[in-house]
Amino acid sequence: MKMKMKSNVQFVQGNKACILGALDAGYKFYGGYPITPSTELAELSAVELPKVGGKFIQMEDEIAGIAAAIGASLTGKKSMTATSGPGFSLKQENIGYAMMAEIPLVIVNVQRGGPSTGLPTSPAQGDMMQAKWGTHGDHPVIALTPESVQETYYMTIRAFNLAEKYRMPVMLMTDEVIGHMREKIVIPNKEDIEIIDRVQPNEKEGYLPYGVKDGETVPKMASFGDGYRYHVTGLAHDETGFPSNSNENAKRLLDRLMNKVNHNLDDILDYEEYMLEDAEHIVLSYGATARSARAAIKQMRQEGIKAGMFRLKTVWPFPEERLLELSKNVKNVLVAEMNLGQMVLEVERVVKDNAKILFCGRADGEIITPEEIVETLKEEF
Amino acid sequence: MNKYVKKYLRNDKLAHMWCPGCGHGIIMHQIIKAIDNLGLDKDNICVVSGIGCSSRAPGYMDFDTLHTTHGRALAFATGIKLANPDMKVIVVSGDGDASAIGGNHLIHACRRNIDITTIVFNNTIYGMTGGQFSPTTATNDLASTAPYGSIDRPFDIAKLAAAAGASYSARSTVYHANNLEKLIEEALQVKGFSLVEAMSMCPTSYGRRNKKGTVSDMLEDYKETYININAFNKLPLEKREGKIEMGVFKNETYPEYTAEYQKIIDRLKGDK
Numbered sequence: 001m002k003m004k005m006k007s008n009v010q011f012v013q014g015n016k017a018c019i020l021g022a023l024d025a026g027y028k029f030y031g032g033y034p035i036t037p038s039t040e041l042a043e044l045s046a047v048e049l050p051k052v053g054g055k056f057i058q059m060e061d062e063i064a065g066i067a068a069a070i071g072a073s074l075t076g077k078k079s080m081t082a083t084s085g086p087g088f089s090l091k092q093e094n095i096g097y098a099m100m101a102e103i104p105l106v107i108v109n110v111q112r113g114g115p116s117t118g119l120p121t122s123p124a125q126g127d128m129m130q131a132k133w134g135t136h137g138d139h140p141v142i143a144l145t146p147e148s149v150q151e152t153y154y155m156t157i158r159a160f161n162l163a164e165k166y167r168m169p170v171m172l173m174t175d176e177v178i179g180h181m182r183e184k185i186v187i188p189n190k191e192d193i194e195i196i197d198r199v200q201p202n203e204k205e206g207y208l209p210y211g212v213k214d215g216e217t218v219p220k221m222a223s224f225g226d227g228y229r230y231h232v233t234g235l236a237h238d239e240t241g242f243p244s245n246s247n248e249n250a251k252r253l254l255d256r257l258m259n260k261v262n263h264n265l266d267d268i269l270d271y272e273e274y275m276l277e278d279a280e281h282i283v284l285s286y287g288a289t290a291r292s293a294r295a296a297i298k299q300m301r302q303e304g305i306k307a308g309m310f311r312l313k314t315v316w317p318f319p320e321e322r323l324l325e326l327s328k329n330v331k332n333v334l335v336a337e338m339n340l341g342q343m344v345l346e347v348e349r350v351v352k353d354n355a356k357i358l359f360c361g362r363a364d365g366e367i368i369t370p371e372e373i374v375e376t377l378k379e380e381f
Numbered sequence: 382m383n384k385y386v387k388k389y390l391r392n393d394k395l396a397h398m399w400c401p402g403c404g405h406g407i408i409m410h411q412i413i414k415a416i417d418n419l420g421l422d423k424d425n426i427c428v429v430s431g432i433g434c435s436s437r438a439p440g441y442m443d444f445d446t447l448h449t450t451h452g453r454a455l456a457f458a459t460g461i462k463l464a465n466p467d468m469k470v471i472v473v474s475g476d477g478d479a480s481a482i483g484g485n486h487l488i489h490a491c492r493r494n495i496d497i498t499t500i501v502f503n504n505t506i507y508g509m510t511g512g513q514f515s516p517t518t519a520t521n522d523l524a525s526t527a528p529y530g531s532i533d534r535p536f537d538i539a540k541l542a543a544a545a546g547a548s549y550s551a552r553s554t555v556y557h558a559n560n561l562e563k564l565i566e567e568a569l570q571v572k573g574f575s576l577v578e579a580m581s582m583c584p585t586s587y588g589r590r591n592k593k594g595t596v597s598d599m600l601e602d603y604k605e606t607y608i609n610i611n612a613f614n615k616l617p618l619e620k621r622e623g624k625i626e627m628g629v630f631k632n633e634t635y636p637e638y639t640a641e642y643q644k645i646i647d648r649l650k651g652d653k
């Protein structure tokens with residue numbers, strides 16, 4: 001996505017950038033329940049959606065919020081629900097429903113301190129494993145995490161695109177810092193933004209709502225009201241969409257769901273490699289914490305320490321192949337995240353003995369400073 | 382073959398999963414008859430359900446159908462209706478689905494007065510999971526989780542919906558099938574939230590444990606117990622004992638949610 005010189009420059013908070021990105025992606029429906037620090041996403045949607053003929057509804061709780069958004073998506077509208085901490089917990093059952101029924105949907109989680117009501121106005125990155133494992137059963141997950149207001153704009157568009165392309169819920173995992181921080185952003189021209197819409201069928205005769213033909217990644221999705229008269233369920237189902245108890249069928253369905261992500265990693269995976277060419281130490285970070293990691297690396301480079309950053313932009317799926325490769329040439333992999341040890345578990349699984357794994361984490365509502373990262377690494381020298 | 386079955390059911394998905402003598406099939410039949418009476422366009426109808434024996438009905442019905450999570454049918458349906466107000470949206474739900482796990486969604490859908498017709502299949506028990514008590518199980522009735530008799534007091538769903546702000550609320554039983562059909566037909570014509578509570582027998586998970594006799598005994602019970610609301614109100618207090626009202630509890634006009642939202646969109650267009 002190229003940016004042109006005369007583009008629209010704005011000074012906004014991350015939550016606003018998210019809504020601006022959503023609207024540019026074709027966002028038409030919000031269902032949700034207010035909760036700090038995600039509330040601006042509801043408020044801005046309430047203001048903006050009716051202006052573009054879209055709909056906003058404040059439901060009675062978060063479960064209803066995601067349910068309404070799924071219903072709206074079935075009618076062909078690009079839908080979103082947004083929440084934080086406790087609300088993310090409430091949404092889990094219906095996140096699994098959207099995965100099983102293959103309903104495109106964007107779920108924004110502006111993370112705050114937990115567990116429970118925790119620290120409502122403080123940042124955290126404590127829901128990363130919940131994003132992967134929060135709903136019961138095996139299922140594919142796509143979760144993105146931006147490190148700036150500008151990136152929130154682009155990543156929201158990408159979240160909608162991935163949701164439509166792979167017919168599944170996509171999570172945008174921001175945090176209180178990114179959501180509330182104000183930065184300058186540049187809004188690109190419309191023609192420079194790539195927008196993906198779900199593929200719809202054009203033949204009612206013989207329509208198989210959950211059948212894929214050769215070369216198709218996902219089944220074509222008809223909108224309710226278009227006369228296809230098909231059935232959608234969260235039960236294991238066959239190609240017709242009707243429940244089936246056959247083990248063989250359940251396996252075929254789950255394999256297809258998992259492979260939507262596993263067979264398209266080249267398209268889905270996204271990460272940044274910062275000063276890694278000659279690095280002896282990798283700092284792996286993401287979201288707001290990556291900003292401190294970047295500052296820490298600059299500082300260390302001045303001191304002659306060869307550190308670089310591997311920044312996750314997709315946390316799920318996890319870019320394991322690339323990390324494994326990189327880890328073979330370094331001494332340390334330091335993981336910095338605002339929790340007591342979540343993505344570091346993935347790093348341990350992937351890196352194994354290739355490098356020493358260090359951890360810099362906290363979950364007390366404070367952000368991790370560059371100094372803390374530097375100190376954690378220096379303790380090894 | 383029955384003409385309604387041929388026209389409105391997915392015949393390749395039959396036979397249905399309900400037990401012999403289950404009341405749920407009668408309610409589904411009366412729903413499709415009401416749809417036929419009104420000549421509604423099949424392509425424009427969406428039937429949404431939660432989880433339970435009752436919630437399996439949409440799978441057999443030849444419309445756009447959505448079988449959701451337990452209790453959440455009304456929340457999904459609200460999204461469909463608001464996103465596409467031209468669709469006729471019908472929710473099918475059990476007593477547990479609608480008034481226990483989904484009770485909050487029910488009262489809020491009533492309060493918003495969104496144009497959805499909800500049919501509650503009330504067998505006063507959790508049928509699908511084998512006979513646990515529900516919020517409509519009568520005090521002292523037996524259930525697998527009320528082995529010494531239920532000490533819970535039941536909800537009156539039709540009155541609950543009326544009090545929560547629904548435009549239309551009514552109750553009938555599978556014994557009074559023609560009346561049930563008429564009430565569903567009326568509900569489908571309401572511009573706003575309408576609810577019909579349909580009393581249904583569950584011989585398997587309720588009747589047997591509570592010694593309610595045969596299926597025809599259970600139907601006979603409906604005939605004896607349920608009387609028209611006007612007749613009920615004329616009865617002296619001592620004669621009301623053991624009787625339950627049926628009929629229309631409420632039929633009023635309020636602003637409808639999706640229409641009110643459309644006014645906002647139109648107003649914003651005008652402001653440009």
Ligand SMILES: Cc1ncc(C[n+]2csc(CCOP(=O)(O)OP(=O)(O)O)c2C)c(N)n1
Binds near residue numbers: 434502507509
């Ligand atoms: C979240 C959740 N909790 C519990 C269940 C188990 N469950 C399935 S159906 C049901 C009760 C259904 O009773 P009702 O709504 O009255 O429908 P009926 O089977 O009697 O028609 C329960 C508890 C579930 N599927 N999901």
Ligand code: SF4
Binds near residue numbers: 399434504509584
């Ligand atoms: S268990 Fe009860 S409600 Fe369920 S199908 Fe059998 S009779 Fe009907």
Ligand SMILES: [Mg+2]
Binds near residue numbers: 433504
């Ligand atoms: Mg029941």
